[in-house]
Amino acid sequence: MSENVYTQEAVANRFRDFLAANGLRQTKERFAILRAAYDIEGTFTIEDLQQILLLQRFHVSTSTLYNTTLLLVQANLLIRHPFSSSTTHFERITDNKPKSYQICNICHRITHIKSKDLAAAVDSYHPRRFGVSHRILYVYGTCPKCESAMRKKLKQIKNSKHQ
Amino acid sequence: MSENVYTQEAVANRFRDFLAANGLRQTKERFAILRAAYDIEGTFTIEDLQQILLLQRFHVSTSTLYNTTLLLVQANLLIRHPFSSSTTHFERITDNKPKSYQICNICHRITHIKSKDLAAAVDSYHPRRFGVSHRILYVYGTCPKCESAMRKKLKQIKNSKHQ
DNA sequence: GTCAGTGCAAACTTTTTGCAACTAC
DNA sequence: GTAGTTGCAAAAAGTTTGCACTGAC
Numbered sequence: 001m002s003e004n005v006y007t008q009e010a011v012a013n014r015f016r017d018f019l020a021a022n023g024l025r026q027t028k029e030r031f032a033i034l035r036a037a038y039d040i041e042g043t044f045t046i047e048d049l050q051q052i053l054l055l056q057r058f059h060v061s062t063s064t065l066y067n068t069t070l071l072l073v074q075a076n077l078l079i080r081h082p083f084s085s086s087t088t089h090f091e092r093i094t095d096n097k098p099k100s101y102q103i104c105n106i107c108h109r110i111t112h113i114k115s116k117d118l119a120a121a122v123d124s125y126h127p128r129r130f131g132v133s134h135r136i137l138y139v140y141g142t143c144p145k146c147e148s149a150m151r152k153k154l155k156q157i158k159n160s161k162h163q
Numbered sequence: 164m165s166e167n168v169y170t171q172e173a174v175a176n177r178f179r180d181f182l183a184a185n186g187l188r189q190t191k192e193r194f195a196i197l198r199a200a201y202d203i204e205g206t207f208t209i210e211d212l213q214q215i216l217l218l219q220r221f222h223v224s225t226s227t228l229y230n231t232t233l234l235l236v237q238a239n240l241l242i243r244h245p246f247s248s249s250t251t252h253f254e255r256i257t258d259n260k261p262k263s264y265q266i267c268n269i270c271h272r273i274t275h276i277k278s279k280d281l282a283a284a285v286d287s288y289h290p291r292r293f294g295v296s297h298r299i300l301y302v303y304g305t306c307p308k309c310e311s312a313m314r315k316k317l318k319q320i321k322n323s324k325h326q
Numbered sequence: 327g328t329c330a331g332t333g334c335a336a337a338c339t340t341t342t343t344g345c346a347a348c349t350a351c
Numbered sequence: 352g353t354a355g356t357t358g359c360a361a362a363a364a365g366t367t368t369g370c371a372c373t374g375a376c
Binding site for chain 3: 023024025027029030059060061062063064067086
């Protein structure tokens with residue numbers, strides 16, 4: 001628990017084990033994708049990943065990217081984020097602490113919540129017969145900007161009616 | 164807090180207020196969609212909604228469904244669920260208690276977690292300057308079925324190598 | 327050498343957009 | 352009457368699939 005099991009080397013080993021355990025082949029594409037994914041801090045899309053690999057002069061097809069990210073999610077090395085409507089976002093797992101996000105229902109802005117208490121609270125839940133890889137809390141609502149924009153709009157509407 | 168603010172009548176009123184506050188029109192389509200959405204227990208897709216309205220002999224176009232569900236999310240009357248890869252799932256908000264889901268990384272099966280302690284823990288978080296509409300906790304991992312399937316596969320691979 | 331994995335393009339699904347017709351205000 | 356809304360169809364965006372070629376075992 002004390003040592004970091006999420007270094008590039010450690011994750012490569014874990015992926016290697018996962019592939020072996022499932023009778024899957026160890027291709028250079030798979031490890032290149034893993035490396036690229038773990039170089040990215042924060043979330044990324046399939047397209048981001050392809051761009052980054054392109055910059056490294058490493059070409060991978062879209063199908064391989066979809067295939068490999070799926071494996072990495074199954075190997076508990078990537079989080080598959082659901083927030084955006086259209087595109088799927090991924091994120092490396094750098095520790096086993098729960099992640100929390102605040103998402104505005106209107107502008108869809110996503111903010112990372114840094115609360116030790118919240119993390120501890122979420123972490124206290126241990127289901128039986130379910131191997132937890134990670135926990136994500138999404139707090140939805142209206143952000144200050146959108147809140148004030150809505151109030152402003154409301155005022156304008158009221159004023160125009162009283163003209 | 165004690166009275167239920169999520170009855171069909173109450174949500175219709177809240178939607179009415181939201182529309183008025185934003186200078187949007189009160190169309191029969193919008194209220195029909197809200198009513199249908201609140202008739203559904205559990206999650207649903209845009210297509211589900213269209214089917215249900217069709218059964219009620221109420222025709223709405225796909226664009227209207229997308230438009231209206233977006234408004235309902237902004238009005239804090241619907242949750243936009245992110246779990247499935249392809250299709251977006253929605254769910255009515257029936258209370259302000261946090262919801263928790265357990266999701267298998269492999270088979271993508273979704274289970275509702277019913278834990279009072281967990282709910283209380285999540286609920287204890289109150290961000291400043293952010294109007295919380297609801298909180299959702301996703302616990303990712305491997306479900307018992309997939310866990311045992313993986314072990315079985317691993318055994319087979321080991322055996323075939325020792326042949 | 328064999329078969330899983332990759333790349334490419336085509337297919338498919340879901341969501342968005344443009345524009346004419348409609349209707350809430 | 353006017354402008355916001357709807358419906359339809361077409362387009363766009365994201366993801367999946369089929370098949371020939373390649374390379375890990």
